[in-house]
Each structure stands twice: as C-alpha cells, then as structure tokens.
Amino acid sequence: MSKKSNSLKQLALQKFKKNFWGVFSFYFLIVVGLISVFAYMIAPDNSKYANQMHLSIHSKKPGFKVTMLTIPSQFKTEQSMFNRFFFGNKNANTEAPILRYTIEDETITYVEYASDGLEGVEKQMSLKAFPKGDISDYIKEQTFFFGTDKYGRDLLSRVLVGARISFFIGFVAVFISLIIGVLMGSLAGYFGGKVDAVIMWLINVTWSIPTLLLVIAITLALGKGFWQVFIAVGLTMWVEVARVVRGQIISTKEMQYVTAARALGFSDFRIITKHILPNIMAPVIVISAANFAAAILIESGLSFLGIGAQPPMASWGAMIKDHYNYIILGKPYLAIIPGLCIMSLVMAFMLIGNALRDALDVKS
Template identity: 60%
Template structure:
C-alpha cells in the first residue's frame, strides 16, 4: 500500500480549515476588503469621501426615508472620470430632501424637509422651471427628478449617509494595516536578520536601537512622528509603520540566531555562498511562520492606533471618513439619545480588530509544528 505524507504547507492548510473561527474571520475580512475596494459602487452616496451634506436631515435614525429632488446638472458642468468607481464622483447632482414641491408661475418651489412639516413648511427654495429639461407638469417632474432615499444606518450630524461613510472609511483602516505591516516587515526583517546573523557589534548596535524604540510608548511615538511629518493621510501611515518594526526585528533576530547554527547553514557557508544568499535563500524562509502571526497582530494594532489618532484629531483629516473620526464627531450623542452614531463605527473597529486577532491565533495553531 502506497502512502504519501502531506507537505508541511498542506498540513498547515488542513489545520487552518478545521478552525471554524479562523475560516469565518478570513471570509469576513475578505468581504470587508471587497466592500472597501468597491465602496463607491456599493455606497448610496458615491461622491468623493461620501461627503454630501443635508443639514435638514441630520442625526436621523437607521432606516430613515425621505424624498429627494435630484437637480439636473447644467450642460457642460459634468466631468466624467473613468476612475469614479475607485475614487468617487467629483461632480454629483445636487440632492435636496423636501417635504413638498410646488409650481408657481415659472418656478419650482422646494420646501426642504422638516420634521414638523405639517405645522410649518418654512421658506421655499426657488428654481427656474426651465432647468427641469422642459418639463412643466409637477407630476412629470416628480416622476423624473424625485426619488425616495433610504438611509440604512441613518445620517450623521451633518446629514451625511452614515452607511456610505462607514464603507469609505473601511479603506482607511485596511490601508493603514497593509502599509504599516509592509513598512514594519521591511525594517524589522532587515535589522533583525543582520543582528541575528552577524552578532557582535552589529547585534549590540541594533539591539540598543530596538531597546530605545521599545522604551517609548507607541502612541506617544506615533503622535510625535505625526506632528513632525504633519497631519494627513500618508503621514499617519508612515508614522504607524515606523513604530511597529521593533517586535518584528526581535522575533526575526531570535529565529535567525537559532537557524544559523543548523548544519545545512554551516554547509552553505562552507560551499562559499555569500552572506546575502545564505540569509535570503536559506534562513529567512524558515522564519516566515512566526512573521505571518506577528503581521496579523500588527494589522489589528495598526487599525486601533489609527482610530485613536483620528479620535484625537491628528489622524486622517476631514472630510476623509475614518472610523475613529466618526466616533470623535458623535461620542457626545451617546448622552443625547442617539448612541448608534458612535456605536456603529465603534463596533466596526471592534469586529475588524477581533477578526485579525482570531485569524492570527488560527494561523499560530496551524503553523505550530508541535500540534
């Protein structure tokens, strides 16, 4: 009877598949990534940063419905961009939530939405009738230019669609994770491999740098780097990445110090292979497993750090949507009877961070050769 033992990769994959929470979190992260990539396709508000404001419908509850008048754009004003599905629409038609429409002479009178519209409509906003593509009948105008809009998660304090902001904001959280992990891997792998392989003065110097960086509180260091580089989207990415390489370097150093003593490394040196070839081809492939686990944890930590920075006002700057910034804008509403405005982005952060932590645990169990 012929029996073929599975490769370590297949065995690890099989163990990962048997972990329910690992597979579930991988599917969840994949869905979030897909929704983030196609956020402007999925989101009801496809304007750049989902920043369409209507103060008359601010702080409305989930499921809120209102009739919107879509004003036709004037000819020649619309600029078509082939990347609108990725970057959002720069030129979007004006949308006005209203309680009542009325035609008077050659004008369309629009009474903006008011919660107590039955008692007071307020002053109307007037538009020339000729603007509506030659339509002169109120029913025809309503059929063509009026649509009923449903806000799945309600609106924020500026009247923006909370669901759309949440979708676009997921890009910040996932992007900060990818960039921070990439920067930390580049720096941590390089310094850790050099320290573990050569030892001596090089090891002592790199370990001194690691200990200095380790002694500084992460959030304080990120704030200092952010203030030095300036507030902004990419500055936060770089700042978070530059503070997360320390743990990677320490782990890589320890792994390299153990692997370099193995016989096949001694044989490679005896054959005259260069140090760079020994490190890149024979040592680093052996430290991939712990790096995958660390990267998953760092991904979750990067999301939390970015959310904290945005909450403090030094992360992604308005009008760029960020889950931490959304909490900052609405945390006071917890006491004002509308806690969902802060809880929804908070739950989004919690669920995504937990997913990365659980998938990290699943990968640790799957890659552990002792189990």
C-alpha cells in the same frame, strides 16, 4: 493511485481549514477588502468621501426616509471612470430634502424639509433648469439605512468609505514594518557582535517610547494627512518584527543546513534570504496578523485625537470623535456603529493570528 503529500505547508493548511473562526475571519476580511475597493460603487452616496451634507435632516435614526430633489448644476465636471471608481464622484449637483412639491405652468414649487415638525421654506424653480425634461428623474425617495450624522450625511456611506482607511492602513503599516523589521532582525541575529549591539540599542530605545506618543511625534513631523499616518504607524511597528526575526535567526544559524551552505561558499545574503528566512517565517506571519489589528486601533486613536485622517475624509475613528457625545443624547448608534466596525475588523485579524499560530505549530 495518487500519493498524498504530507508537506508542512499542506498540513498547516489542513489544520487552518479545521479552525472555524479562522476560516470565518478569513472570508470576513475578504468581504471587507472588497467593500474597501468597491466602496464608491456600493455606497448610496458616491460623492467624494461620501460628503453630501443635508443639515435639515441631521442625526436622523436608522431607516429614515425623505424625498430628495436633485437640482442640476450649471458647471460641468469632467472625471475619468478610474477616478470616479476609486475616489468618488465629483458631484456638482445640489440635493435638497423636501416635504412636498407641485408642478404648474412649467414651474415646480416645493417646500424644503424641516425637522421637529416645522414648516420649511417654499421655493419655486423653472422646469427648464432640469435638462432631461422629466422632473420625476430628479425627485426620488431616499432611505438612510444607518441614519444620518450630525451634518446630515448618510452614515452607511461614510462607514463603507471609511473601511478603506482602516483596512489599507493595516497592509501599508505591516508592509513597512516587515521591510524594516526583517532587515534589522536579520542583520542583528546573523552577524551578532557590534552590529547586534547597535541594532538592539536602537530597538530598545524605540520600544521604550510609548507607541501612540511616537506615532503622534512622527505624524506632527511629517504633517497631518492620509499617507503620513500610514508611514508613521509602520515606522513604529518594526521593533516587534525585528526582535522575533533576530531570535529566530540566532537559534537557526547554527543548524546543519546553514553550516553546509557556508561550506559550499554561498554568500551571507543568499544564506539569509534563501535558507534561513523561509524557515523562520511562521512566527513572523503570526505577529504580522497581530500588527494588522494594532495598526487599525492606532489609526482609529489618531483620528479620534484629530491628527489622523483629516475632514472631510471618512474614518471610523473620526466618526466616533464627532459623535461620542451623542451616546448620552439618546442617539448612541452614531458612535456605536463605527465602533462595532473597528471591533469586528480587529477581532477578525486576531482570530486569524490565533488560527495561524495553531496551524503553524509543528509540535502539535
């Protein structure tokens, strides 16, 4: 007969499994993570940053369909499978939305798509320009399930590729904040005295500066870009972790098992890393989940202000910035769709944080 283990980890896991919204959010984040990794494999427009523009079909409603003619390029692009998988396809071909076409005497005649009921320009091309020989391989009906943005780009593809920035900034920012916060909090809480006074002064100064203002200052110092935003957000979120770790260590360092470790002659480094930190990680895990959500919101705010991810990189915050004025122009979905994506991702992290808080609460 097997004996059921009543370890704290298993009890916490059992309590977490009973929380419907926590489990639902966990699987939702797994799905978003897979979408972020395989974005270019899923997106209809797998070009780099999903940046294939068609100005003639800009701002079309969800479900819009058009016939698309792909005109092969004379330039050959060499790209590895790994690069294509993670950074998109360096597509040199030209895509042209067309209304109709006819083929006569090894020549294709097509009329370009023009919105508002207008007639587009009629053009002709030799079929020799299409290497495969079968013109039907280059003419396909394309459906834009989320419509197109103001530049005629596929909004669904931009949303999928933009998930990568919002999702991974949480991991990078929280990783940076954990390294700095746990280090500073451990030193302040364990050694106390002047070390604690200096670190607490640094924490209070950092905390007194508005987060967004501090991120903007760091971003301007490091330069605008993808990784600069990650580092800037991470460097502003460590203070909360440090305060939590400091408080937990102050209340834990006088426990009997810590006193026993000192009596056995263990070094301070071993006592902190092997005995104290493993026993105080529950509140750190909870605050890390909240920091995930905060990092996503900060990045979206920076992109909205134009100092986050730079065009043509897809970012949910930048998509809202580009289309927020369309809310009063009868096409609110251009800003609402990325807004709902941000809201759902932040909500999932907050729900997981609440579920972890309840599961790791030993008093309940």
